[in-house]
Amino acid sequence: MDKKIYVTKPVLPPIEEFVEYLENVWETHDLTNFGTYTKQLMLELMDFFSEDYLIPMCNGHMALEMTLQAMELSGEVITTPYTFASTTHAIVRNGLNPVFCDVRESDCTIDVDKIEALITEKTSAIVPVHVYGIPCDIERIEAIAKKHNLKVIYDAAHAFGETVNGKSISSFGDASMFSFHATKAFNTIEGGCSVVRDIETLTRIYQLHNFGIMGEESVEFVGANAKMNEFQAIMGLCNLKHFEENRQKRKRLFGLYIESLKDVEGIRLLSYDDESVEYNYTYCPIFVDENKYGKTRNELYQVLKDRGIFARKYFYPITNEFACYKECGFSGNTPIAKKLSEQVLTLPLYSDLSEEDVVRITDIIKEI
Ligand SMILES: *Cc1c(COP(=O)(O)O)cnc(C)c1O
Numbered sequence: 392m393d394k395k396i397y398v399t400k401p402v403l404p405p406i407e408e409f410v411e412y413l414e415n416v417w418e419t420h421d422l423t424n425f426g427t428y429t430k431q432l433m434l435e436l437m438d439f440f441s442e443d444y445l446i447p448m449c450n451g452h453m454a455l456e457m458t459l460q461a462m463e464l465s466g467e468v469i470t471t472p473y474t475f476a477s478t479t480h481a482i483v484r485n486g487l488n489p490v491f492c493d494v495r496e497s498d499c500t501i502d503v504d505k506i507e508a509l510i511t512e513k514t515s516a517i518v519p520v521h522v523y524g525i526p527c528d529i530e531r532i533e534a535i536a537k538k539h540n541l542k543v544i545y546d547a548a549h550a551f552g553e554t555v556n557g558k559s560i561s562s563f564g565d566a567s568m569f570s571f572h573a574t575k576a577f578n579t580i581e582g583g584c585s586v587v588r589d590i591e592t593l594t595r596i597y598q599l600h601n602f603g604i605m606g607e608e609s610v611e612f613v614g615a616n617a618k619m620n621e622f623q624a625i626m627g628l629c630n631l632k633h634f635e636e637n638r639q640k641r642k643r644l645f646g647l648y649i650e651s652l653k654d655v656e657g658i659r660l661l662s663y664d665d666e667s668v669e670y671n672y673t674y675c676p677i678f679v680d681e682n683k684y685g686k687t688r689n690e691l692y693q694v695l696k697d698r699g700i701f702a703r704k705y706f707y708p709i710t711n712e713f714a715c716y717k718e719c720g721f722s723g724n725t726p727i728a729k730k731l732s733e734q735v736l737t738l739p740l741y742s743d744l745s746e747e748d749v750v751r752i753t754d755i756i757k758e759i
Contacts, residue, residue, distance in 0.1 A: 396748055398703040399673075400741045401573035402637055404629035412625040421621060424601070428624035432579070435631055439552075440561045442586050444593040447624065448600055451548050451570025451583030453617035455481040458566045458585045459518075461595040462542050466513030469541075471501045472709035473728040474520045477570075478546045479710040482518060490514070491711050491723025498661060499676075499731055500527040506535050509723065516542040521550040521560065522706075523661060523674040524576070529555065529563045536564075544568070548583070551576045552634055554669040561586040571627060576671040577634050579627035582619055637742035641672035644740060644749055648675050651753035657684025658756065659734075676705065677756075678734040686759060688734050694759055700739065700752055707732040 403409075412428065421427055429447055437445050448454040459468075459481055468487045470478060473494045482489045490509050495502045501519040517536060519527045527545070536543045543564035551569050553560040561567045571582030587593050595612075598605060603612030645663070652658050659678040663670050679688040686694075688704070695702050709732045711721060738752060 395699045395701065396739050396744070396752070397701045398705075398737055398739050399574045400743065401578055402630055402633065402742060404626070404633055408629045408632075409625060412628070416621055416625075423618055423620040425618065426621045426624070428621045428628060429619050432619075432624040432627045432631075433584075435628065436584060439631065440559045440586060442559065442561055444587045444589060445561075445584055446593060446596055446600070447571075447579070447582060447584045447619040447627070448617045449583075449619055449623070450581045450617075451568055451572060451575075452477040452481060453600070453615065454570075454583040454585040455544070455546060455568040456484055457596050457599045457615070457617055458544055458568055458587065459485045459487070459516075460599055461587075461592050462516065462544065462566070464515040464542065466515050467511060468516045468518055469506060469509050469514060470518040471520055471522075471728060472711040472723075472725050473499055473522060473706050473731060474546065474710060475548065475706065476710060476713065477548070478518060478520055479713075479716065483716075487515075488513075489711075489721050489723075491721060491725050491728075493723075493725040493727045494522075494731065496727050496731065498525045499523065500525055501532070502727070503528045503531040503535065506532070507539075510535075510539050510541070514539070514541060516544060518544050518546060520546040520548075521553075523676055524549045524553055524671050525661065525663070526550065526553065526555050526560060526665075526668055533563070542566075548572075548575065549673060550671065552638065552669075552671045556667045566592070571623075576638070576673040577627070577630055579619065579623040579630070582623045582627060638671055640742040641740060642670075644744055644746065645672045645675055647746060647749045648738065648740070648753065651750070652677065652756060655684075655757055657682070673740065674705070675738040675740040676735050677738060678731065679736060680734065688736055691756065691759070692736055695736075695752070695755060698755055700755070702736045702738050704732075704735060705737040707735060 547567040548570035571579040599614040600617035603614030
């Protein structure tokens, strides 16, 4: 059996760099509740993103849930089903109704031409996803939101460290959520953050993420516990120093995938060639057209698996087809998202994947 290769492998810093921080933790017993290193990570991330209002949290999902809660939305929220479970769950768990907008076949992001038809007097926000780190059509989303007085909260879980026209991707919309999960471009083991536009919203999220507690004897909001702990923050401080070097490694491997697969009949790659965008190269999704390729997506998935290569069907199924949502009657018709979900296979891509591994994977795809 060949060596097993998974779709991703979490980045770890050199162990000495992590251990160096522990001495101080053992001295202070400062483990959580917005401790020294969580504050330090917040400041470093504010600098990294060039943002003034940012708060680290226990994970990306809770960051999205708390951000939506802090925005005091009501009624309907327009979003896409071609995403991870978290996006739709965060909307529904806030008591809001998701209205599903289809995505563009070219890049899997929300199809801006189809947003306005879904707006009703109940719509309060749009939650688009920068899927695979491909920025949504930010300008047109902003214009639509302005015209209809809607909030825009980006699920930017895949877009850490990206820029559009030299500006941080966090700078668009009313808020953005980033995930620092182990499998993402930058990790704090589990973790995430919310970026917002003003101190009032940031303060509200801060309160919500600590049970809505305002003082020793006063609890004013129905919050939850979404605090980052000090070990997560330390992992973040270490990994942040290596983010750029890891990005460059992934970029090289991604280029190799493109080079090897671009002429394979029936295999489509997304184009990461918008000159105005600096990508983070965390995902390598391919779309299998069985009529041209001669094998289905599921057959290719199985062949790779039999050879020890665990590609993943990100994102399949689409969220509006989950068992928990099937009977809910949420509106929206999303044939393109469905088609993409049936064609997609996300190939292994991470900073210490070797070039030989990429060649091995692409050779299998080419030979069958
Ligand atoms: C990972 C992810 C999330 C959730 O982030 P966690 O840190 O795992 O909670 C949300 N949305 C998308 C698109 C994701 O990929």
